[in-house]
Amino acid sequence: MELFWYIVLMTMLSIYVILDGYDFGAGIIHLFVAKTEKDKKAITNSIGPFWDANEVWLIAAGGVLFFAFPTLYASSFSGFYLPLIMILWLLIFRAIGLELRGQIHNKIWETIWDKAFGVASLLLALFFGIALGNIVRGVNLGMVTNGISAQEPHYFFLPLWNPTFSPHAEHLGIIDWFTLFLGIVGVVALAIHGANWIIFKTNSDINQKLKKLVFNLNFVLFGLVVTSLLIWHIIEPKPFHNFLEYPWLWIFPAITFTGLFGLFKVKSFKKDGLGFLFSSLFLFGGLTSTVASIFPKVLPSTNDVNPSLTIHNVAADDYGLSVGVYWFVIAAVLVAVYMFVQYRIFKGKMDNVGYGEH
Secondary structure, three states, X not given: XXXXXXXXHHHHHHXXXXXXXHHHHHHHHHHHXXXXXXXXXXXXXXXXXXXXXXXXXXXXXXXXXXXXXXXXXXXXXXXXXXXXXXXXXXXXXXXXXXXXXXXXXXXXXXXXXXXXXXXXXXXXXXXXXXXXXXXXXXEOOOOEEOOXXXXXXXXXXXXXXXXXXXXXXXXXXXXXXXXXXXXXXXXXXXXXXXXXXXXXXXXXXXXXXXXXXXXXXXXXXXXXHHHHHHHXXXXXXXXXXXXXXOHHHHHHHHHHHHHHHHHHHHHHOOOOHHHHHHHHHHHHHHHHHHHHHHOOEEEOEOOOOOOOEEOOOOOOOHHHHHHHXXXXXXXXXXXXXXXXXXXXXXXXXXXXXXXXXX
């Protein structure tokens, strides 16, 4: 049963990355590309009816984590306490930036909330990339010092960084050169994803400019992805052992590179939605390839004293996991109906929605 719930959890996180990811990306584009009021309105209109519903996937994933893998939930939410609180505040500022901007038609007021929306979106993309880097790198479970565990085997706590800024330090920080690198990958990938969503959902004057931006940024993303694969060997001596043992897992890297190479054709696409499709494939393939590489680990241990957290040693009791399946089916049907209705109502271009205007 733990494998079933692990697949459910990863599916929900993948959906969240794809859906709220375009919100983050739209915010980054809003911050750096949108110069006129018309361009800014086009961007906020494209995400206005969707962004708050997209965030529900993160809450739902947290609920599944709490229910199915309580030990991992307890370990992660205490160990990653600082960045989680920062992410919470960034989500708040992104939301109020969207909601409060149109309350008063004053240049200073609008500029403040435009910056809040854009900067929060940028930092959220960065922090979620850093979070993925922390999971790949692992943490010092048990707070081991000189071979002696000072805490329970599943406990850890990380400061924002350590003095060495190294992913090999005994006492790690949230941010080091490896996790920061993956954070930059996240920012570039979501900027591309957000630009593709804007192209898909609007007839904005900046769409042709965004297509050129996606094409150019994709070269940067390709270089970052290749570099990340090379430096992965520094963190994990055998990073592809799961793919060699289970060859069917190569489907996930194949999806990743299908999306990546497809984006090089963005300027020639006749249908605006194709760019968004390819960036979605890249995000889905990248996330699933990463978790597949460390499976069955969900949080590796960087010391030899305490074992890594896996889906087997952090899962709830089989009875509870089995009973939860029935409620999950009901919830899944309700969510599917809601999303179908929402995207049906707001299908097509969103230029005239007028989101946030009062």
